[in-house]
Amino acid sequence: MSHHPLHLGVDEVSELNHQLSGKSAENIIEWAHGYFDHHMVVTSSFGDATLAHLAWGVSPLIEVVLLDTQFLFPETIAFAHELRQRVGGVLTVVQPEGIAPDVELWKLDTDACCAVRKVAPLERLLEGRHAWMTGLRRDDSQSRANTQVIALDPFRDVVKVNPIAAWSNTDFAAYKARHGLPDNPLTAKGYASIGCWPCTRPVEPGADPRSGRWAGQDKTECGLHEPRVSRVTVSTR
Numbered sequence: 001m002s003h004h005p006l007h008l009g010v011d012e013v014s015e016l017n018h019q020l021s022g023k024s025a026e027n028i029i030e031w032a033h034g035y036f037d038h039h040m041v042v043t044s045s046f047g048d049a050t051l052a053h054l055a056w057g058v059s060p061l062i063e064v065v066l067l068d069t070q071f072l073f074p075e076t077i078a079f080a081h082e083l084r085q086r087v088g089g090v091l092t093v094v095q096p097e098g099i100a101p102d103v104e105l106w107k108l109d110t111d112a113c114c115a116v117r118k119v120a121p122l123e124r125l126l127e128g129r130h131a132w133m134t135g136l137r138r139d140d141s142q143s144r145a146n147t148q149v150i151a152l153d154p155f156r157d158v159v160k161v162n163p164i165a166a167w168s169n170t171d172f173a174a175y176k177a178r179h180g181l182p183d184n185p186l187t188a189k190g191y192a193s194i195g196c197w198p199c200t201r202p203v204e205p206g207a208d209p210r211s212g213r214w215a216g217q218d219k220t221e222c223g224l225h226e227p228r229v230s231r232v233t234v235s236t237r
């Protein structure tokens with residue numbers, strides 16, 4: 001099997017993590033953009049402006065994607081477009097296929113709903129790409145505490161680039177303040193982590209920010225980052 005130059009192996013990933021550790025988020029994004037170019041896509045849920053601002057600051061040609069489940073808050077969609085206008089950059093809005101916009105599958109089965117409205121569109125998006133950049137941070141939650149800057153996503157056969165993995169909540173707030181970034185308007189209403197409106201609740205000040213997602217359910221992730229149903233392509237590499 002030929003080794004595509006943009007496919008990284010386990011040893012290369014570990015070497016890259018070594019090289020990139022301690023580098024700024026901007027440096028990491030510059031490296032990733034230089035290396036993967038248009039074979040990389042960035043996803044942002046636009047709960048905040050940080051990742052899109054960082055990516056477009058490095059190059060407005062970096063494609064930032066909003067996965068529009070069709071149950072996002074209208075404020076979030078407007079926020080994404082306003083930020084694109086303000087900063088300037090490529091914004092793509094991706095919607096689900098194979099389900100009518102108004103089908104409330106979340107009332108019956110949130111995993112199935114996330115699978116068709118978020119995970120399948122992401123996987124279509126990543127087909128033919130080699131890298132996927134996200135805003136995951138170790139400080140987000142316990143389940144993200146081991147996030148590496150560069151990782152292999154064996155489920156999608158792409159390299160995952162997490163340029164702000166090492167940022168603390170303080171670093172995150174400092175970047176926002178330094179650049180005068182606007183908040184998603186829902187932040188002021190107590191929403192700490194913002195997803196779809198049926199599955200997001202405001203949280204009390206000081207509570208775990210992600211506790212407002214799928215509140216009351218044994219669910220903490222939508223399946224983008226922790227696939228529940230694997231679509232494994234067996235790789236011989």
Ligand code: SF4
Pocket residue numbers: 069071106109110111113114115117118195196197198199222
């Ligand atoms: S977060 Fe809720 S509404 Fe959004 S895709 Fe998942 S189950 Fe559906």
